[in-house]
Amino acid sequence: MHTSFIKKELLGLKIKPAHIFTISIIIVNAGNYLLNVILGNILGPELFADTAVLITLLLILSFIGMAFQVATAKFIILLDTSNKTALTKLAVKYAFILGLSTCILLIALSKKLHILFQTQTQGMFIIFAIGIPFYFFMCINRGIYLGEKKLVMLSLTYHSEMLSRLIFTLLLVVLLPRSYSTIAVAIGILISLFAGLFPLKNNYISTNWLQSKTYLNPKKFRFFFMITAFYECTQILINHSDLLLVKYFFNNFDTGLYAALALIGRAVYYTAWIFIMLLLPKVIALKKQGKSTKNTLFLYVLHTSLVAMVLIICSKLFPNQIIVILFGKDYVTIAPLLWKYALASSIFAIANIFSYYFLSLNKYIPIVISSVIGIAQITCITLFHSSLNQIVVIQILLMIVLLIFQVLYFIYHHN
Numbered sequence: 001m002h003t004s005f006i007k008k009e010l011l012g013l014k015i016k017p018a019h020i021f022t023i024s025i026i027i028v029n030a031g032n033y034l035l036n037v038i039l040g041n042i043l044g045p046e047l048f049a050d051t052a053v054l055i056t057l058l059l060i061l062s063f064i065g066m067a068f069q070v071a072t073a074k075f076i077i078l079l080d081t082s083n084k085t086a087l088t089k090l091a092v093k094y095a096f097i098l099g100l101s102t103c104i105l106l107i108a109l110s111k112k113l114h115i116l117f118q119t120q121t122q123g124m125f126i127i128f129a130i131g132i133p134f135y136f137f138m139c140i141n142r143g144i145y146l147g148e149k150k151l152v153m154l155s156l157t158y159h160s161e162m163l164s165r166l167i168f169t170l171l172l173v174v175l176l177p178r179s180y181s182t183i184a185v186a187i188g189i190l191i192s193l194f195a196g197l198f199p200l201k202n203n204y205i206s207t208n209w210l211q212s213k214t215y216l217n218p219k220k221f222r223f224f225f226m227i228t229a230f231y232e233c234t235q236i237l238i239n240h241s242d243l244l245l246v247k248y249f250f251n252n253f254d255t256g257l258y259a260a261l262a263l264i265g266r267a268v269y270y271t272a273w274i275f276i277m278l279l280l281p282k283v284i285a286l287k288k289q290g291k292s293t294k295n296t297l298f299l300y301v302l303h304t305s306l307v308a309m310v311l312i313i314c315s316k317l318f319p320n321q322i323i324v325i326l327f328g329k330d331y332v333t334i335a336p337l338l339w340k341y342a343l344a345s346s347i348f349a350i351a352n353i354f355s356y357y358f359l360s361l362n363k364y365i366p367i368v369i370s371s372v373i374g375i376a377q378i379t380c381i382t383l384f385h386s387s388l389n390q391i392v393v394i395q396i397l398l399m400i401v402l403l404i405f406q407v408l409y410f411i412y413h414h415n
Contacts (some may be wrong), residue, residue, distance in 0.1 A: 017149070017150075017151040018278055020151065020155060021152070021277070021278070021390055022274055023274075024156075024158065024159065025155065025274045025277075026274070028159060028161075028162045029271075031162040032162055032165070033263070033267075034166065035165060035166045035169060036051075036262075037326050039051055039169075039185070040260055040263075040327045040331070042093065043181055044224065044256070045252070045256025045331065046253055046256055047120065047182070048259060049247060049252045049253075049256040049259060050120050050182045050252075051181070051182060052243060052255070052259035052262075054128055054182065054185055055189075056240050056243050056244060058135075058189060059239070060236050060240055061132060062236070063229055063232035063233040063236045064098060064232070065135055065136055066139065066228070066230040066232045066296075067225050067229035067232050068139040068140050069140070069142050070228045070359075071143070071145040071221060071225040072087070072092070072139075072143025072146075073143040073146040073280065073281060074224065074280075074360075075087050075147070075220075075221060075224075076143065076144055076146075077281060077285060077288070078288065088140070089334030090218055090221060091140045091143070092137065092140060094222075094225070095133070095137055095140055096133065098136060099133030099135070099137070100133055101215070102132050103129045103133060106125060106126075106128070106132070108229065109125075110122050110125035110162060114355075117247050118252065119182065121180075121182055121183060123183055123186070124183055124186040124328070125186075127187055127190055129367060130190060131190040131193040131194070134194050134196075134197065135196075137383055138193060140156065140385065141157065141197060141201050142154055142157055145157070145201060146277065146280070146281060147281065149281060150315070156198075156199050157196055158291070160195045160196055160198050161193070161195055161196030162187075162192070162197075163195075164191050164195035165191070167380075168187070168188045168191045169185055169189075169192075169303055171185055171248075172188060173185070173188075184397065199284075217365045219254060223256040227364060228359065230371070231355065231364075231365060231367040231370065231371075232358060233371075233374075234367065234370040234373075235352065235370065236404075237375065238348060238370065238373060238377055238398075238399075238402075239348065241377060241378050241381070242258075242262070242377070242381060243258065245378070245382065245385070245391075246258045246385075246388070250388070251384075256331075257331055257333065257334040257388070258388055260327045260331045261325070261334045261337055262324070262337060262341065264315075264322060264323075265315070265338060265341030265344070268307050268308045268342065269345050269346075269352070271304065271307045271349070272304045272307075272349035272353060275300040275304055275353065276353065276356045278300070279297070279300050279353065279356060279360070283296060283297075283357060287360070290394045294393075294414065297353070297354070297410075299358045301354075303403070304349055305346075305350060306352055308347075308349060312339055312343055312346060315339035315341075315342040316338075319338040320335045322335075323338065334388070335389060340392045343396055344392060344395040344396045344399050347396070347399035347400060347402070347403050348395075348402065351370075351399065351403040351406045354366065354406035355367070355370055358409070360414070366406055369402065369405045370402065373398050373401065373402045377398050380398070
């Protein structure tokens with residue numbers, strides 16, 4: 001009764017679920033930003049560098065998580081109701097195997113990671129590893145909501161993750177001694193990954209599907225999952241390998257400065273991610289109906305480009321003010337690089353829209369292009385890292401090359 005009343009009110013106000021999702025994810029991103037900004041101010045550049053390693057590890061693992069989410073969403077759209085239960089059973093099975101294997105591997109490598117990245121403690125990697133299976137299950141749950149276009153429920157899963165991370169991380173950082181700050185952040189991430197499972201989609205994740213006699217050919221799901229995971233891995237190489245390489249080649253103070261720079265500069269990328277989540281099911285549905293998808297792509301590229309222009313202009317005109325307001329005077333030396341990093345991130349975000357568009361259409365050449373650029377970025381930063389400025393310039397040049405290839409492939413594909 002209450003739910004139907006809310007739906008009627010929303011329809012009367014002409015508020016679409018896509019609008020609610022967009023506003024919700026903006027709030028979620030703002031909450032995550034707020035957490036990182038507060039941690040940057042409380043911990044200072046050196047300890048914030050360790051926190052950035054944990055956050056980056058979570059983002060690196062997202063290449064598997066997003067593969068589960070995208071693959072589940074696609075097959076939820078394409079399959080009939082009787083096979084959706086079999087799909088969920090298959091996805092959960094793979095998530096359990098991969099999640100447990102990754103957890104054990106990360107725990108086994110925790111000491112080496114502690115030495116490699118010169119972190120405060122080894123324990124933060126062990127705590128983080130425990131949450132990995134929950135993260136994969138969370139992504140499947142979100143994939144079901146995305147495929148069914150239940151964007152309001154999808155939004156709630158992001159809110160539950162963000163709010164729990166914000167509240168528990170800050171509470172633990174304040175209560176525990178400063179020497180346990182990275183442990184506090186790791187526990188906060190662990191709690192949030194479990195909280196992000198709610199609200200849980202139990203239509204398919206229940207005892208009923210265990211007795212399901214429907215049959216789903218796992219080969220198609222596995223193939224698309226692996227292709228998507230490979231593509232997500234190339235995005236991780238491009239978007240997050242720079243921070244880990246900076247952590248390896250530079251001291252903790254410089255890494256903390258670079259982490260703050262990356263956090264601000266990637267704002268447009270996270271905005272583009274909202275458009276990608278809306279683009280993906282729409283393109284798949286249009287293709288299923290035999291309709292043109294070009295106009296949908298142009299719309300989301302336009303939106304991303306406008307956000308990018310605003311961020312780049314503000315970063316160029318007011319870099320010191322932005323840095324001081326968000327992170328304080330300790331980070332102000334990185335301000336001249338802000339507009340450059342924003343430019344690199346913006347170009348990558350636009351190229352990413354093209355990549356997901358073609359992934360929705362089962363066109364995989366852009367994935368190969370992205371993987372080459374990702375490997376080129378790691379290679380170039382490994383060879384040339386005399387300054388943080390040089391690292392940012394390398395990214396700008398490579399992102400321009402990536403976008404040019406994506407546009408050329410789009411022209412070739414549609415001609």
